[in-house]
Amino acid sequence: MTDPSLRVLIPSEKIQARIRELGDQISRDYPEGSLHLICILKGATFFMTDLARALKRDVSLDFMGISTYGKGTTSSGEVKVTKDLDSSLEGEDVLVVEDIVDSGITLNYLLHVLDQRKPRSIRIAALLDKPERRRRPVHVSYVGFQIPDEFVVGYGLDFDEKYRNLDDICVLDPQPAAA
Numbered sequence: 368m369t370d371p372s373l374r375v376l377i378p379s380e381k382i383q384a385r386i387r388e389l390g391d392q393i394s395r396d397y398p399e400g401s402l403h404l405i406c407i408l409k410g411a412t413f414f415m416t417d418l419a420r421a422l423k424r425d426v427s428l429d430f431m432g433i434s435t436y437g438k439g440t441t442s443s444g445e446v447k448v449t450k451d452l453d454s455s456l457e458g459e460d461v462l463v464v465e466d467i468v469d470s471g472i473t474l475n476y477l478l479h480v481l482d483q484r485k486p487r488s489i490r491i492a493a494l495l496d497k498p499e500r501r502r503r504p505v506h507v508s509y510v511g512f513q514i515p516d517e518f519v520v521g522y523g524l525d526f527d528e529k530y531r532n533l534d535d536i537c538v539l540d541p542q543p544a545a546a
């Protein structure tokens with residue numbers, strides 16, 4: 368599939384190699400026991416399934432849906448939980464799995480919500496980080512790649528629900544209007 372509006376930023380092999388490194392690091396960092404992974408829908412599903420397989424320990428999985436309004440504007444950003452977790456977090460070592468941290472609004476809000484559910488520990492793993500865009504502080508313990516402020520798609524990330532199934536992470540360049 369060749370799409371002239373797509374430019375590969377991080378090829379699939381590099382993504383997979385970095386996930387193996389993250390898996391090793393996370394496996395070393397945690398004490399014995401199970402790790403509870405929370406995938407933030409929908410973009411992080413691809414990263415979550417590969418990361419889970421790179422972890423050398425037992426894991427349990429849960430999913431959370433979030434919608435955010437006003438991210439690209441000067442407004443504060445309103446966050447809403449659209450699908451809540453299936454199980455309690457009490458006493459769990461929780462790793463929140465995200466595809467990308469941009470303004471930080473989603474994760475800043477989410478950490479407050481999840482912290483109230485009394486996990487034993489809570490950390491974040493994000494495949495991509497755009498530090499230039501940050502508007503809310505978020506501590507991300509495990510970052511795959513820091514990337515520049517460009518619009519990226521693929522490996523879970525979409526534009527209008529398209530491109531999530533690309534193996535590579537690509538920059539989506541605007542195409543000039545046809546003459």
Ligand code: PRP
Nearest residue numbers: 408409410466467468469470471472473
């Ligand atoms: C993306 C991403 C994060 C959030 C990050 O989700 O998956 O959840 O935006 O942005 P922030 O740091 O500015 O809050 P999106 O709303 O695009 O939903 P999707 O994963 O379902 O595509």
